[in-house]
Amino acid sequence: MNLAETLWQDNQDLAIACLEHPFVQGIGDGSLDKSKFSKYVGQDAFFLEAFARAYSIAAAKAPDWRGFQ
Numbered sequence: 001m002n003l004a005e006t007l008w009q010d011n012q013d014l015a016i017a018c019l020e021h022p023f024v025q026g027i028g029d030g031s032l033d034k035s036k037f038s039k040y041v042g043q044d045a046f047f048l049e050a051f052a053r054a055y056s057i058a059a060a061k062a063p064d065w066r067g068f069q
Contacts, residue, residue: 023036023040027040
């Protein structure tokens with residue numbers, strides 16, 4: 001069994017709990033309150049910008065493209 005399979009097996013209860021969370025269910029079935037969804041989108045945009053900046057810094061410091069494989 002590889003690492004991904006082991007982690008999935010050992011933590012499947014957590015993954016299922018996340019998928020069954022009312023927020024996730026609300027996104028899936030369209031019942032999530034618009035204000036909650038708007039806040040989520042704003043937080044996600046902030047995270048994605050920060051991630052892109054961090055990734056750009058890492059890319060700039062990499063000696064060559066092999067570091068991205």
